[in-house]
Amino acid sequence: MKIVDMHSVTKTYGGATALDGVSLEIAERERIVILGPSGCGKTTILRLIAGFIAPDTGSISIGGELVSKKGRIIKPPEERNLGMVFQDLALWPHLSVKGNIEFGLRARGMRKAERETRVRTMLDLVGMADYADRKPAELSGGQQQRVALARALVLEPKVLLMDEPLSSLDLELNLRLRKEILRLQETLGVTLLYVTHDRDEAFDMATRVVSMRRGRIEGVKTVSSSRGETA
Numbered sequence: 001m002k003i004v005d006m007h008s009v010t011k012t013y014g015g016a017t018a019l020d021g022v023s024l025e026i027a028e029r030e031r032i033v034i035l036g037p038s039g040c041g042k043t044t045i046l047r048l049i050a051g052f053i054a055p056d057t058g059s060i061s062i063g064g065e066l067v068s069k070k071g072r073i074i075k076p077p078e079e080r081n082l083g084m085v086f087q088d089l090a091l092w093p094h095l096s097v098k099g100n101i102e103f104g105l106r107a108r109g110m111r112k113a114e115r116e117t118r119v120r121t122m123l124d125l126v127g128m129a130d131y132a133d134r135k136p137a138e139l140s141g142g143q144q145q146r147v148a149l150a151r152a153l154v155l156e157p158k159v160l161l162m163d164e165p166l167s168s169l170d171l172e173l174n175l176r177l178r179k180e181i182l183r184l185q186e187t188l189g190v191t192l193l194y195v196t197h198d199r200d201e202a203f204d205m206a207t208r209v210v211s212m213r214r215g216r217i218e219g220v221k222t223v224s225s226s227r228g229e230t231a
């Protein structure tokens with residue numbers, strides 16, 4: 001089933017075209033990576049799918065339901081069941097690791113016992129159980145990255161949006177976290193939409209790589225994975 005369907009979307013900012021007739025269909029459990037130079041419209045696609053901005057023309061459906069259409073946000077971000085990890089992570093500095101991961105569950109009104117269980121499971125999955133009570137400032141970049149991932153995944157999103165989540169990390173940590181994201185994606189069966197401007201990272205992470213240039217999709221490549229998966 002198509003979990004995300006962007007159809008003929010255009011987006012302009014004050015007369016400048018950021019996206020020019022972009023169509024993108026994503027199947028469940030796919031790993032789509034959007035690759036392209038700075039300013040080509042990668043983040044704009046994620047913000048449109050997340051529901052922070054509306055398309056000028058065209059439409060977006062998630063899970064078969066129309067969520068945005070021609071200048072209108074039909075379903076707001078909080079009702080789209082998406083997980084998001086952005087480059088700057090935006091962890092709550094005053095909350096502990098546990099508090100950060102728990103935040104969205106509280107907002108949903110989940111009972112304490114169930115929150116605790118879910119947070120524990122996520123902490124174990126991302127290998128951060130020993131750091132539950134630390135504040136973000138007391139963690140390394142890679143550890144913060146894992147907390148951001150856990151915070152997004154604990155809400156069991158249908159789709160995980162990641163905007164250059166590893167680009168500020170050194171290569172060794174970047175490579176290690178790629179593996180962890182792939183492992184979590186497989187374990188949890190989440191659909192991944194991942195943005196990078198690094199070609200190597202794109203082909204490492206993707207089942208399909210979407211190349212963009214100046215607001216348009218230039219090409220789509222299916223990646224034959226050495227991990228034995230099919231796209």
Ligand SMILES: Nc1ncnc2c1ncn2[C@@H]1O[C@H](COP(=O)(O)OP(=O)(O)OP(=O)(O)O)[C@@H](O)[C@H]1O
Pocket residue numbers: 013014017018036037038039040041042043044045197
């Ligand atoms: N809020 C905004 N107001 C005006 N122009 C914007 C706004 N957001 C993005 N743009 C413009 O739209 C175009 C696409 O921006 P976008 O952020 O999607 O690029 P990107 O591919 O994510 O780039 P980068 O790799 O640098 O993050 C750029 O030309 C950018 O300047």
Ligand SMILES: [Mg+2]
Pocket residue numbers: 042043044163
């Ligand atoms: Mg961007």
